[in-house]
Amino acid sequence: MKYEIRFSGSGGQGVITASVILGAAAALYDGKKVIQSQSYGPEARGGATKADVIIADEKIFYPKARRIDYLVSLTQKAADKFVNTVKEGGTIIIDGDFVDLPDSPNYRLLRLPLTSNTLAKFNRLTTLNIVSLGAFIEASKLVSAESVKRAVAEHSPAGFEEMNLASFDLGRELARTVAG
Amino acid sequence: MKYEIRFSGSGGQGVITASVILGAAAALYDGKKVIQSQSYGPEARGGATKADVIIADEKIFYPKARRIDYLVSLTQKAADKFVNTVKEGGTIIIDGDFVDLPDSPNYRLLRLPLTSNTLAKFNRLTTLNIVSLGAFIEASKLVSAESVKRAVAEHSPAGFEEMNLASFDLGRELARTVAG
Numbered sequence: 001m002k003y004e005i006r007f008s009g010s011g012g013q014g015v016i017t018a019s020v021i022l023g024a025a026a027a028l029y030d031g032k033k034v035i036q037s038q039s040y041g042p043e044a045r046g047g048a049t050k051a052d053v054i055i056a057d058e059k060i061f062y063p064k065a066r067r068i069d070y071l072v073s074l075t076q077k078a079a080d081k082f083v084n085t086v087k088e089g090g091t092i093i094i095d096g097d098f099v100d101l102p103d104s105p106n107y108r109l110l111r112l113p114l115t116s117n118t119l120a121k122f123n124r125l126t127t128l129n130i131v132s133l134g135a136f137i138e139a140s141k142l143v144s145a146e147s148v149k150r151a152v153a154e155h156s157p158a159g160f161e162e163m164n165l166a167s168f169d170l171g172r173e174l175a176r177t178v179a180g
Numbered sequence: 181m182k183y184e185i186r187f188s189g190s191g192g193q194g195v196i197t198a199s200v201i202l203g204a205a206a207a208l209y210d211g212k213k214v215i216q217s218q219s220y221g222p223e224a225r226g227g228a229t230k231a232d233v234i235i236a237d238e239k240i241f242y243p244k245a246r247r248i249d250y251l252v253s254l255t256q257k258a259a260d261k262f263v264n265t266v267k268e269g270g271t272i273i274i275d276g277d278f279v280d281l282p283d284s285p286n287y288r289l290l291r292l293p294l295t296s297n298t299l300a301k302f303n304r305l306t307t308l309n310i311v312s313l314g315a316f317i318e319a320s321k322l323v324s325a326e327s328v329k330r331a332v333a334e335h336s337p338a339g340f341e342e343m344n345l346a347s348f349d350l351g352r353e354l355a356r357t358v359a360g
Binding site: 011012016020023024027028033034035036037038039040041059060063064154157160 | 191192196200203204207208213214215216217218219220221239240243244334337340
């Protein structure tokens with residue numbers, strides 16, 4: 001198996017952190033081969049940030065993500081920019097509060113109210129990236145939730161572990177509700 | 181120009197964070213093409229973590245670091261593991277308090293007392309990664325210190341900006357003293 005996952009949004013939303021945590025969880029605790037990368041082109045300054053994770057059972061020879069299996073987009077700009085990088089049959093998770101894409105037979109689209117629920121629960125959006133990570137894990141089951149929780153805890157600044165873990169669970173719950 | 185930089189150490193020392201900050205600074209504020217990546221193989225579980233940054237003026241076609249121009253190693257295990265990835269004429273920065281490598285005509289070796297000075301100044305080692313980033317910037321001049329400071333500030337958790345910036349300056353000062 002080999003999967004390509006792309007987190008995208010605007011600078012400061014923590015999409016790199018979400019990807020680093022996912023990669024660490026898959027590699028260190030689920031024993032997968034992983035390459036996590038951010039490549040900055042001109043679009044980085046235009047406000048659409050992306051961070052990629054490739055997760056595989058075998059050695060990964062080509063380290064660049066090319067045909068995305070799972071796209072997570074926290075902004076409209078990022079969704080518009082990267083929707084065409086998703087391969088046929090792929091899954092797209094968007095923040096349904098602010099982002100939309102057309103329905104299509106080419107992908108499964110999950111519109112999750114990430115922002116409104118994060119605000120309602122924590123009164124701030126600091127952990128929107130971790131909420132989206134939880135939603136991705138629930139929708140994909142690519143990495144065990146236990147492994148990701150361990151990595152979330154280890155990557156939490158002092159004092160933020162509990163909020164990050166609660167954010168992860170919130171994302172899982174939102175995906176469970178919508179995706180059935 | 182094209183340079184490959186590898187930060188290495190043990191898990192939890194923040195070498196990924198140092199690399200992400202360096203990559204963001206070079207791309208967003210110095211206008212360079214950048215790929216920042218971590219690839220996890222079996223050695224990740226053995227305790228030697230690495231994080232790579234490729235910085236170039238032109239589009240980067242091959243995204244994997246292969247011939248390292250600058251290696252930063254915070255542990256002996258990482259230094260031993262990655263010393264042979266440094267290209268001839270490259271530079272190696274090690275934490276001279278705990279790490280050593282043989283002198284060699286093949287590389288420039290900077291032994292910097294990073295741990296002792298970080299402890300002396302901050303009474304903890306949380307920001308050893310940022311100290312090493314400062315040392316790297318001073319030794320390489322590959323990215324402007326102003327750009328990196330901006331990225332350091334933006335990547336600092338609330339309340340840690342000042343300590344991170346002071347850590348960056350400490351690293352620069354140590355490199356200046358040793359490297360002349």
